[in-house]
Amino acid sequence: MRVTQGTFSYLPELTDDEIAKQVAYGLDQGWAVAVELTDDPHPRNVLWEMWELPMFDLLDPAGAVHEVNACRQAFPDHYIRVSLYDASYGRQTTALAFIVNRPSQEPGFRLERQEHADRQVRYTLHSHATDRPPGQRGGGGNGQP
Amino acid sequence: MSNGERPDSGRGFSLHQPASGSEPGPGPGLQAEGEADASALLGAEELIDLHAEGGAAQTTEILERLDAELVGLDPVKARIRDIAALLLVDRLRQRYGLSSTRPNLHMSFTGSPGTGKTTVALRMAELLHGLGYIRRGHLVSVTRDDLVGQYVGHTAPKTKEVVKRALGGVLFIDEAYYLYREDNERDYGQETIEILLQMMEDERDDLVVIFAGYADRMESFFQSNPGLSSRVAHHIDFPDYTVDELAEIAELMLAEEHYEFSPDARTAFRDYLDLRIAQPRFANARSVRNALERARLRQASRLLSGDQRKIGRADLVEIAAQDIRASRVFDHPTEDSADGSPTARRGDGTLAEP
Numbered sequence: 001m002r003v004t005q006g007t008f009s010y011l012p013e014l015t016d017d018e019i020a021k022q023v024a025y026g027l028d029q030g031w032a033v034a035v036e037l038t039d040d041p042h043p044r045n046v047l048w049e050m051w052e053l054p055m056f057d058l059l060d061p062a063g064a065v066h067e068v069n070a071c072r073q074a075f076p077d078h079y080i081r082v083s084l085y086d087a088s089y090g091r092q093t094t095a096l097a098f099i100v101n102r103p104s105q106e107p108g109f110r111l112e113r114q115e116h117a118d119r120q121v122r123y124t125l126h127s128h129a130t131d132r133p134p135g136q137r138g139g140g141g142n143g144q145p
Numbered sequence: 146m147s148n149g150e151r152p153d154s155g156r157g158f159s160l161h162q163p164a165s166g167s168e169p170g171p172g173p174g175l176q177a178e179g180e181a182d183a184s185a186l187l188g189a190e191e192l193i194d195l196h197a198e199g200g201a202a203q204t205t206e207i208l209e210r211l212d213a214e215l216v217g218l219d220p221v222k223a224r225i226r227d228i229a230a231l232l233l234v235d236r237l238r239q240r241y242g243l244s245s246t247r248p249n250l251h252m253s254f255t256g257s258p259g260t261g262k263t264t265v266a267l268r269m270a271e272l273l274h275g276l277g278y279i280r281r282g283h284l285v286s287v288t289r290d291d292l293v294g295q296y297v298g299h300t301a302p303k304t305k306e307v308v309k310r311a312l313g314g315v316l317f318i319d320e321a322y323y324l325y326r327e328d329n330e331r332d333y334g335q336e337t338i339e340i341l342l343q344m345m346e347d348e349r350d351d352l353v354v355i356f357a358g359y360a361d362r363m364e365s366f367f368q369s370n371p372g373l374s375s376r377v378a379h380h381i382d383f384p385d386y387t388v389d390e391l392a393e394i395a396e397l398m399l400a401e402e403h404y405e406f407s408p409d410a411r412t413a414f415r416d417y418l419d420l421r422i423a424q425p426r427f428a429n430a431r432s433v434r435n436a437l438e439r440a441r442l443r444q445a446s447r448l449l450s451g452d453q454r455k456i457g458r459a460d461l462v463e464i465a466a467q468d469i470r471a472s473r474v475f476d477h478p479t480e481d482s483a484d485g486s487p488t489a490r491r492g493d494g495t496l497a498e499p
Contacts, residue, residue, distance in 0.1 A: 053302060060281050060313025062351040067309075 001108030003041045006081055007098045016065055019082065019100055023061035026084035031095050032056045033064045034085065035071050037078045039137040041106070042127040048081065068100050077103040107131075186242040193237055203275040204229050211268050215261055216397065217390040224381050225269065232276040249378040250278065250353050251345065253321075253367070255360040256383025259429030262357045263317070265383075269355070270315040279353060283314035289323040292337045300333040304340045312351040321356035322366035342372055386429050388418045395433050399464065404441065409466035420474045436472065443468040 004010055014022070023033055033055045036048035051071040055063055064082065071080050080101035086093045107128035114122040129137050187193070208226060215222070231248060238245060250273065254262040267284050274282025291307055294300035308316060318324070324334040345354060356363065356373075360382065367374035386394065392415055399405060406414060417436065421427060428435075444464055448456060 053306065055306070055309060057310055059283050059310060060351065062280075062312035062348060063309030066312070066348060 001106055003079070003099070003102065003106055003108075005041070005043055005099070007096055009099060013102075014098065014100060016069070019068060020061040020065050022096070022098065023064045023082065023084070026096055027058055027061060029084075029086070029095070030088065031084040031086050033058055034083045035064070035067045035080065036083055037071060037075050037080045037101075039078050039103075039134065040127055040129050041079050042109070042125065042130070045127075048079075051080070054085070072101050076101075079103070187240050189241070193240065195237075204233060204272065207268065207272045207275055211265075211272075214397070215264065215268075216393045217386050218261060218265070218383060221261075221265060221381055221383055224379065225265070225272065228379070229272055229276065232273070232278055236277065247350060249376070251377045252353075252355045252379040252381060253363060253377050254355060254357040254381050254383060255363045257359065257385050257429055259431030259433075260383035260385065261430060262383055263319070266315065266317045266355050266357065270353075273315065273353060279315065279351070280313040283311075284317055285311040285314060286317040286319060288319045289334065292318070292324065292341075293333045295333075297333075300336045301340055304337045305344070308341070308344045308348070308352065311354075312348055314353075316352065316354045318354065318356050320358050322358045322362040325366055325369055327365075327369060338370055338373060342376065345376055388415065388422060391418050391422075391429070391433050394430050395437060398434060398437055402437075402441075403462060404437075404464055405462050407463050407465050410464050410469050413466040413469040417469055417472060417474055424474070436469075437464075439472065440464050440468045443471050 002009075008014060008022075026033065035051040037051055038045060038048040051074075052067055055067070058064060068080065068082060078101065079099060081097050081099045083097040084095050086095035109125045109127050112124050112126045114124065116122050208222075208229060211222060211225065228250065235245065235248065252269075254266065256262055263286065266286075270279070270282050270284040273279045285307065287307055292300075292304045294303045324337055326332040326334055341354065345352060354377075356366075356377065358366070367377075392411075395414060395418075396406070414436075418433075421432060421436070441464070447465070447468065448460060453460070
């Protein structure tokens with residue numbers, strides 16, 4: 001199951017050149033770049049881990065692409081996204097974020113129903129990626145029942 | 146439910162593909178952007194008008210400005226002209242589909258203080274940008290402090306951050322020999338050099354590094370880092386200026402600040418240069434600038450303390466001979482401390498370029 005979150009997620013995977021162009025746009029707006037990664041793509045998991053330090057005074061996108069590739073090399077089976085922060089609001093505000101790397105097999109989600117008082121049913125999403133503890137989630141197979 | 150979704154995963158996406166293969170566009174990276182219309186390869190018989198070629202005009206303009214603004218430095222200018230020509234020809238070759246490897250443009254600038262290394266580096270960044278060799282053309286000027294960390298594990302991220310900032314432009318490392326300290330094997334400078342080497346290799350297409358420093362120290366710096374030396378293709382030596390050239394530089398500097406020498410002052414300044422050049426810690430153009438700054442001070446106080454009640458534009462513009470002759474260089478021509486400039490007072494002979 002293909003995770004669609006962030007910008008461009010319905011498009012084919014961006015090439016390095018396309019990533020560079022998106023980042024270049026952000027840099028022209030005065031945004032800061034960060035590379036983040038996670039192995040739990042649940043839509044409510046907003047706290048992805050930061051790869052290296054955020055890049056505040058970058059002028060050229062090549063530095064960001066360099067970090068993306070370094071991160072891909074270190075975590076080939078993680079979700080990796082590029083976030084561009086717009087600091088002009090006085091707080092860190094994500095102006096643009098897009099996924100640049102996915103695991104070779106995306107485990108996906110299942111719907112969970114919870115029986116509640118008065119036969120109410122509550123629904124929630126369960127991320128198959130979290131079936132295993134962190135550190136053992138790499139690669140495919142996570143989504144197998 | 147998850148079972149129903151699984152067949153999707155096979156075709157819905159693939160792992161990241163690097164730039165190659167997905168786009169038939171020519172040229173590496175973003176550089177192809179502006180040349181979309183020129184992307185069609187030319188036939189073997191077609192001819193290109195050298196002067197109409199994009200970038201040629203800009204190159205000539207930058208080279209002309211280099212000639213006009215920088216006095217002397219003939220070997221430097223000759224080498225820059227060569228580099229510009231090579232890059233231009235490379236671009237023309239690309240239009241015929243003749244591929245060649247990207248030329249290695251890491252440089253080392255050696256020369257005495259005040260010979261214009263930083264200024265030329267700035268021009269170099271503009272030039273390389275004009276020729277499309279680098280994307281942004283900014284100059285990131287750093288010294289040891291900006292690269293080397295203070296504790297274990299601090300150096301690598303610090304150096305990487307600086308290099309990342311310089312990608313697409315020129316990284317200018319002033320007084321680069323400070324990166325390597327022979328006497329201290331545990332110095333973090335060595336780590337910086339290793340990371341620089343690695344980044345110079347990884348980011349070949351986006352990075353130009355210029356190492357600058359005084360000739361003798363750079364010599365031993367490169368000797369103790371052979372890996373670095375072999376990756377630097379252009380070793381450019383900045384010669385010291387002659388008295389004539391220094392006088393010409395002084396005129397240029399004054400004109401920039403809207404001052405003028407009186408005829409007497411002109412000869413006085415040449416006398417000053419003759420004396421000053423023989424003294425220790427002479428920093429070429431920087432010493433000239435300092436001397437002129439002090440002449441301006443004296444001119445200002447002369448105007449205020451003089452008997453003349455009314456002064457005009459000519460008085461405000463003119464540097465008179467007495468403004469120059471009041472310099473201590475004329476009083477004690479042999480004394481070290483004759484030059485009251487901050488550069489001379491630093492006392493260790495190592496002058497940081499401002």
